Structures are given as C-alpha cells and as structure tokens.
Amino acid sequence: MEESGRGYGVILLTFLVAFVLAVLPLPPWLMWGRPEWVALALIYWTIALPHRVGITTGLLLGIGLDVLDGAVLGQNAFALVVVALLALILYQRLRVYSLWQQAGVVFVLVGINQLICQWVQNLQGVGARSLLFLLPALSSALLWPVMLHTLRGVRRRYEVT
Amino acid sequence: MSRVLLATAVVVALIAADLHFNQLERGRAVLDTLLTPVFWIADVPSRISDWGSSQLQSRDALLEDNERLRRENLVLLGRSSQMASLQAENVRLRALLNSSAMLRDDVLVAELIGVSPDPARHQLVLNKGARDGVFTGQPLIDAGGLLGQVVEVAAGSARALLITDATHSIPVQVNRNGVRAIAEGTGALGSLEVHHVSATTDIREGDLLETSGLGGRFPVGYPVARVSTVERDPGEAFARIVAIPTAALDRSRHVLLVFTGGKPAGDGDSEG
Numbered sequence: 001m002e003e004s005g006r007g008y009g010v011i012l013l014t015f016l017v018a019f020v021l022a023v024l025p026l027p028p029w030l031m032w033g034r035p036e037w038v039a040l041a042l043i044y045w046t047i048a049l050p051h052r053v054g055i056t057t058g059l060l061l062g063i064g065l066d067v068l069d070g071a072v073l074g075q076n077a078f079a080l081v082v083v084a085l086l087a088l089i090l091y092q093r094l095r096v097y098s099l100w101q102q103a104g105v106v107f108v109l110v111g112i113n114q115l116i117c118q119w120v121q122n123l124q125g126v127g128a129r130s131l132l133f134l135l136p137a138l139s140s141a142l143l144w145p146v147m148l149h150t151l152r153g154v155r156r157r158y159e160v161t
Numbered sequence: 162m163s164r165v166l167l168a169t170a171v172v173v174a175l176i177a178a179d180l181h182f183n184q185l186e187r188g189r190a191v192l193d194t195l196l197t198p199v200f201w202i203a204d205v206p207s208r209i210s211d212w213g214s215s216q217l218q219s220r221d222a223l224l225e226d227n228e229r230l231r232r233e234n235l236v237l238l239g240r241s242s243q244m245a246s247l248q249a250e251n252v253r254l255r256a257l258l259n260s261s262a263m264l265r266d267d268v269l270v271a272e273l274i275g276v277s278p279d280p281a282r283h284q285l286v287l288n289k290g291a292r293d294g295v296f297t298g299q300p301l302i303d304a305g306g307l308l309g310q311v312v313e314v315a316a317g318s319a320r321a322l323l324i325t326d327a328t329h330s331i332p333v334q335v336n337r338n339g340v341r342a343i344a345e346g347t348g349a350l351g352s353l354e355v356h357h358v359s360a361t362t363d364i365r366e367g368d369l370l371e372t373s374g375l376g377g378r379f380p381v382g383y384p385v386a387r388v389s390t391v392e393r394d395p396g397e398a399f400a401r402i403v404a405i406p407t408a409a410l411d412r413s414r415h416v417l418l419v420f421t422g423g424k425p426a427g428d429g430d431s432e433g
Binding site: 016023028031055062069123127 | 327
C-alpha cells in the first residue's frame, strides 16, 4: 500500500514537470512547435502502467491544462481522454514496437490531440488559420525517444509498478 | 467502457457549460489559484536571467542609464508641471460646461508571470489577484497605451486578455476628430482591424485611436493604436483599416492595472 502511494507521488511529479514545461515562456518563433509535454507523459504512463493511469488521469490532467491554457474548460480534457483511450487500446502493441515505430504512433496520437483542440477552439471562434497547429505532433514525435528514456529511468529508479 | 462514457459525458458537459452558459467561473478561479505555482516555477528561468543581467551590468552602463533616466525624468517633470495648470484649466472649463470632472485613475503595478502557451490566444498571467483588489474586466495599460483587460481572477494571480486576441473588441475614437469605431483583435500580435467604418469616414493613416469609454468597460482617453493603413475600395461599403497597438504587447514585463477611482469612468461614459 505504502509503495503504491509513493509511486503516485512520482507519477504526479512527472506530470507537474510536464505542466511547467507546457507553460514555459518560449520565443514567438518556437511557440507553434511546442511539444505537447502533458500528452507525451500521459502516453508514456498509460503504456507503462495501463492499470493505474488512463482515462480518468487524462480527464483530470486535461482540466488542469485547460485552466493553465485559458482555454474552454474541457478542450484539452476531451483531447487527452481520447489520447488515453487510444493508448489503452494500443498499449500491448506499442510495447513491442521499435522506438521509431512508437514515435510514429505518438505522432498520430498527438495529431489527434491537436485536431480535437482545434475543433473545440473553432466552436469558440478562435481557430488557427493555418496548419501550423499540427507542428506539435511532429516535435512531440521527435522528442518521444528522449521522453521514453527519461520517464523509464524515473520509473525504474523509483520502482513504480 | 463505462468509464469512457462517463469521461465523455463530463467533457461534453464541461465544454457546453463553458461555451454557452459561463457557469464555471468559480470553479475555474479555484483551479487557477491551485495551479498558479506552475506559472511561478515556469517563470524562474527568466527571473534568473533577469537577475543575472542586472547583476552583471557594468558600472559604465549603469551610469549611462542613470544619466538617461535623469534626463527623461527632467523632461517628464517639466511636462507634468505644465500638466497641473492644464488640469486646473480643464476642471474649470468642464465646470463651465456643466460636465462632470475627470479624475485621475489609480494604478497598481503588476508583473507578468506567464503568457498563454497557446499561440492562438493572447493572454497574460499577472502576479496580482483578488487579494490585491483586481477584478474581472479591469483595464490593463503600459507606458504606451492600453494592453487589454482582466478576464479571470484567482487569489494571487489574474489572467488578462490582450486587445489583439481574436475574441477581443474595443470601442475607440479617433483622437483627431472624435470619430467612433470598434477595433477588433485579429489574432496577430501587433495589428488591430477597425471594422464597419464607411468608406467616406474621415480616418487617415497615422491617426491615434483612443478608448472612447463607450461600453462602460474602459475609461476614456487611453491610447490604443495608431492607424497604419487605410484602404478604400470603391466596390466595398466599408474601408479596410489596420492599426498598430501603441502598447508594447509582447514586451512589457511590468504592466499597470487601472482602478477608475470611484466613479469617474461611469461619468465619462455617460457623456460619450
């Protein structure tokens, strides 16, 4: 019991770091390409611990991200619930994929995340006018190997299971 | 599976409630208060670099800076000494015209601790909140002019919408002749569009647009933008007017929250 409590602390901490990275001020030319840190962390933890992290986590993280973003409440929540669901469906396959195959799947998942966010933003009338909003899918996929190794290191170091 | 349905229902309910009923402000403010530390942490690197550059400045640069500020201060003092008599005159003239006196607005200095991570939204996060008396709808200015307005207030932080956000519009008047119009944000930092101005209206390039006070949200007389292009197409009913905000929207680190002391804003508005 105690051990699983500690595990939650570690998971929570990684998500907190993802939140900070998600609002870190960036120069304007980098802003469109900001990786979706929270989605990446969610994907990793869902694949690694599908019995503990999943849709509810996605929902709560999404609401937090909406508040940080100043977005419509539910926008990122919707997107991350869908991402978590897809990751839950795919996790067995993803575990045996090679690194770059995984990155490809991450590209698609974050792309879906971006599309849903865009869709909700359009409901509000603040959609992007170019396809630049898909850029984070690419940057997230490129960062996936780094993310995977870091979080796997954290998980093994603190024996989160 | 039931969890998926439940999550979907929650999400759809949230989106609908937020988009159509604006019922979630309380909950949002609470979450905002809880999550404000995230902005503090994210702000640490720029704080360190600020600190570093202020510590590592050379003596010469500081002396030069000091000299420049002294000169600037002298000029401003000179101007403001004239201002006192002008203000007195203004009060007398307004009294003659039987209109209410213009009062000076109080300001509160706030520091930027974050910007919206979403490039499609132009929002700032400030380090002053409900504790300091910040309220929703409060105007925000910097040295150059109007920046925007507060849209969300948490306990120790507030979120402000910039005038260039695609969802923001502001009633303005031309400083030169009082022509009124609405300036809308375009979603591009550094430009506003003035819509629905008929092609024959007297607006020229270089005109200063200032707040008109109509709408009752912004106090009258703060500079907003300078007209940069006016296109009059004979085939169109309206002119296409683009203006550049006078405030440093993407550069100000310190901003001023305006308290329209008592009621003068309301008075100003009623006269239009």
